[in-house]
């Protein structure tokens with residue numbers, strides 16, 4: 001497969017940094033440009049990582065394995081020197097005629113303004129929420145519902161774009177949908193009650209401030225998160241119905257909290273199922289689920305879902321590096337008498353599979369299925 005020329009917009013943020021990590025030495029995608037806000041334009045990546053290193057320097061939280069660490073100081077030592085000397089531009093200054101694909105890692109409001117302008121010329125894969133609820137737009141989680149990508153062609157055509165905007169889900173929804181999709185396919189998910197324990201890097205640039213508030217503490221509210229999880233979960237597990245997605249018939253009640261953890265979202269989930277499923281059978285379904293069988297995508301992990309049987313796993317400090325942050329780790333599987341299903345604990349990397357890694361994996365999946373335009 002010949003290489004596609006790509007840019008990362010929002011390259012200096014938590015997700016953007018992980019996009020750079022996921023694109024490093026990538027066999028299919030060649031990083032050609034990085035963009036950020038006007039405050040960063042003109043500076044080199046090395047200078048910007050140094051600027052942000054100061055901000056993230058001491059959150060007081062233990063750093064995870066460097067491979068899945070979202071902090072600037074970790075990335076600065078990993079990127080190739082030619083990338084560190086790239087100068088950031090603004091999104092408006094990107095050389096779109098020379099690009100095959102843009103990864104957009106912008107805050108939602110900026111994405112709402114910028115992504116349509118980019119998509120008019122080139123496909124955009126986005127971790128932002130701006131387009132997730134649009135009726136003509138699929139919400140794509142690779143390994144779970146890439147067949148919804150059929151809608152991208154009609155989205156672009158109806159809006160007069162040469163490209164499209166393909167959003168990936170919210171980072172909390174990612175772990176939930178990745179772990180419950182095999183159970184939904186087998187017996188149907190009827191209802192979900194969950195409490196999330198979300199890492200501070202999920203707050204993006206606000207991470208260091210959130211870390212200070214969360215240290216020795218639990219913050220019991222994350223603005224907008226709980227509604228997003230229910231809406232997005234039903235859309236991801238829904239089915240294509242003409243030019244829209246009919247959401248799955250499934251009620252979700254979420255309580256989203258922020259905890260003093262650097263990276264990795266943990267979810268305590270109880271799921272009501274439409275048919276009985278033993279713990280052993282559920283564990284087998286999860287272990288056996290391999291959406292990448294017979295495919296060879298560069299970022300797909302060897303094990304998509306890892307099932308731990310120890311009573312005290314998964315833990316962010318011990319399990320976040322599974323599959324370099326692309327695997328979902330499930331544990332504490334047990335029967336639940338209240339919803340008539342199962343309870344489980346799910347760990348997922350919010351910025352790898354939950355954001356930029358997921359975006360790069362989606363790009364690989366779309367390219368492999370012939371759903372990206374040929375390289376220029």
Ligand SMILES: NC(=O)c1ccc[n+]([C@@H]2O[C@H](COP(=O)([O-])OP(=O)(O)OC[C@H]3O[C@@H](n4cnc5c(N)ncnc54)[C@H](OP(=O)(O)O)[C@@H]3O)[C@@H](O)[C@H]2O)c1
Nearest residue numbers: 010012013014015036037040110127128171202204205355
């Ligand atoms: N963090 C996560 O775990 C996570 C997970 C899933 C989804 N997401 C979503 O992914 C997106 C990025 O999140 P994040 O956590 O990486 O945010 P972040 O750390 O706050 O980074 C935001 C990035 O966007 C740039 N930016 C801000 N306004 C801009 C504008 N008007 N034009 C161009 N660039 C602009 C910033 O550049 P400067 O450095 O110049 O300010 C920075 O590079 C958000 O929509 C978020 O909801 C995040």
